[in-house]
Amino acid sequence: MYCDDKKRRNMMCCSPCIRVCHITDSIGVTGLTGPFGSLGVNPYDLYVQSSAQPGGDGSHLAPFQTIEQALTVVKPYGTINVLSGTYPITQQINLNIPGLTIKGMAGSNILLESSIVPFLCNSDDVTIDGLTMTSDIPYPVEFIQIAGNNNQILNCKIYGPNQSGDSSTWVVNRGFVTQINISNLLVRNNIFYSLRQPAYLNPGSTGIIMDNVVFNTRGYVVDRANFLFSGNSWGISENAVDIALLSGTQTGAPYDPLSALEANNSNATISDQR
Helix, strand or coil: CEECCHHHCCCCCCCCCCCCEECCCCCCCCCCCCCCCCCCCCCCEEEECCCCCCCCCCCCCCCECCHHHHHCCCCCCCEEEECCEEEEECCCEEECCCCCEEEECCCEEEEECCCCCCEEECCCCCEEECCEEEECCCCCCEEEEECCCCCEEECCEEECCCCCCCHHHCCCCEEEEECCCCCCEEEECCEEECCCEEEEECCCCEEEEECCEEECCCCEEECCCEEEEECCEECCCCCCCCEEECCCCCCCCCCCCHHHHHHCCCCCCEEECC
8 A cells, every 4th residue: 555645655644634545466557356357357268157147248257158159259278168057059169269178067068959060170279178968869960070280179978869770870970070181189088979980080180099988889980090099998888899990091000010909998899991
């Protein structure tokens, strides 16, 4: 605290005089609440909740209602925190902001209600973390399409509604698909089930798939892609195969010897079509 009356800037300053006192903190004139002001919203840390009141500003106390609203405000390398609730998706959400993180909190559920890819990651360094995703009926689309480099899919649960009959007749729904020639995708600690395939890995795409659980699918499809598989496991109902290596996929590392690929992935069943 300091006094504008320089002559009385001492212990006697509180004697009768007209003065204006100012409170400062270590941040400076922006105030105690930080660089975004007492009422400002941090565009690097936004919140969404489907049950929120309309007109929210994206703060924790007044979240946006949709991810799309937050995307109009969030800055590169910022985070959108998706709070508990169900989020119906009928139009594609384009994640085209570099370094963006979509962080799902406990109870955050994405419900696809249309035959569209709900998340298109078409920028670099994008992370989808902790979301649960499913659909109201089976749609012949993937839940996530990777079009940028250095993207991550972490700690998600992605599954489809039950489909009857042999899995070879199911709608071709997938957890994620890579576009051609994307690089350095990390897929870790996810659960994929009740889908035609957990993923389709297109030619020239690269990355790491590790520590995921997959069951009741027809397995990962590797189409001339280069991915390291490590620490993955398989549940019940069993997959038709766990990993399928299509014709034209490279021989040698990271897939050969097949015995090592199987052993490093919980005795995976490999369909080698090369």
